[in-house]
Amino acid sequence: MDPNKPDWAKRMTPSPFSQLHFTKELTNQILRNVKDSKRSRHVPIATVIISLSLVAAVLFIFGISDLNNWAQTHAASFFNKTTKDPIDRTEYYEHGKLLFAVFPQPELTAGNPAGYIFHFTAPFNELQGKMLTIYAIHKKSGLKVTAVAPIEITKPSSGYKGLERFGTHFALPIGGVWRYVVELDGKLYGDVELTLKEPSWEPTSIFKSANYRMRGVEKKLGFIDAGFLANSPQKYMWHFWDKEKELNGKFFVRAVKQGEDQIIDVFSTESLAGALNGADRTAVSMMSLPEKGRWRLLPYIDNRLLETIVVEVN
Structure with missing residues (x-):
């Protein structure tokens, strides 16, 4: 110097x-x-x-x-941007005015629950009492997922005068570009676009609970894995851990094969059973996957995608 x-x-x-x-x-x-x-x-x-x-x-x-x-x-x-390397659109404008922006957590990955903060600029009195819904639409396949079920806007964000920090947490099933559609009282309010990375396709690990070996995410969800043979129905006992939420609502399982976008329905039941084998709730299912290869199971409760599980089908 x-x-x-x-x-x-x-x-x-x-x-x-x-x-x-x-x-x-x-x-x-x-x-x-x-x-x-x-x-x-x-x-x-x-x-x-x-x-x-x-x-x-x-x-x-x-x-x-x-x-x-x-x-x-x-x-x-x-x-040299191509469709394989998209640029996210995190803000929505109308007539030159910013209506809202989204701030997702870094490194969004399909199959993993992620946190989002939506920043709305409208005065709170224009939003109060309205029903807010957020859908996510996969641009390539057209798959539509309810990211945020209809919820009434009753109070401002903590520490703010308006809805500057509406936080939510959800998972989306497959990678690629997703369009997040925001509705108020069932009417389109705006949209943004975010890209999710492809998740790992390594088979999900095994953990032990009450002397049973389960495939899944320990202390969250898993099932007693009897193995998978293509086009061979088999009984599987699902287990769920979540003391903070009641785990009520319809339980259903979908699946997607590695390298594909088509999602198939695998199993559904209207409600979960009680505690068993150290878990808070359980469900007996009969599942079958149509082709050999690696598949990602997508378990939902009340339209909320939980942690996903990768299995090998022989």
């Missing part, structure tokens, strides 16, 4: 960012904003101005050399 520099120049030396380089998250956000501004007239010009300002800030702080290094790393992926 030059000792002859004035104090204000010395104070400007450290980067104002918490990390030394232009983060991937900030990069993606800028590229997303620029692309959205080209794609829709509904995005305010301020979005583009902010994006350009951020790029200018990078030039000022890191210099031309660092920017060139960043450009070489990211430019190819930006200018």
Whole structure:
């Protein structure tokens, strides 16, 4: 550092960012904003101005050399985007006004429950008393899942005047681009799009409960695995652990084969039975899968997808 520099120049030396380089998250956000501004007239010009300002800030702080290094790393992926590498759309505008945005947890993966925060900008009195529903629609297959069952908006988010932090938690069954459709009182309010990574297709591990070996997620759900033979119905006892929720409602199982998008119905029953083998609730099922290979079982209770289970069918 030059000792002859004035104090204000010395104070400007450290980067104002918490990390030394232009983060991937900030990069993606800028590229997303620029692309959205080209794609829709509904995005305010301020979005583009902010994006350009951020790029200018990078030039000022890191210099031309660092920017060139960043450009070489990211430019190819930006200018050669394909349908296999989509850009998420996390905000919904109407007539240039932001109605809501979604903030999902990082690294969304199919089959795994994930947390989401929806930020609504409307004054609370415009939302109060309405029924909020969120559906997720898989863009490739058209599969529709109820992500948030109809719920009445009765109070603002904790610590806020409006519905700035509506939190929810759910899982979606397969990877790819999903369209999240928000409805108020059964009418379309807006939508966003997010991409879920493909989950692991390694068979789900075995755990032990009350001297029984079960396949599933310990202390959440599992079944006594008698093995799977294609087109061979077999009895399976499901077990569930969840003391915080009542585990009431219809229980049904769907399944999807590795490498495919088609989801099939496997089993359903109107309600669960009581506690057994150390679990809080149970269900006896008769299941069969049509083809050999690896399958992902998708168990639901009251239209809520639980942890998924991968099995090998012989």
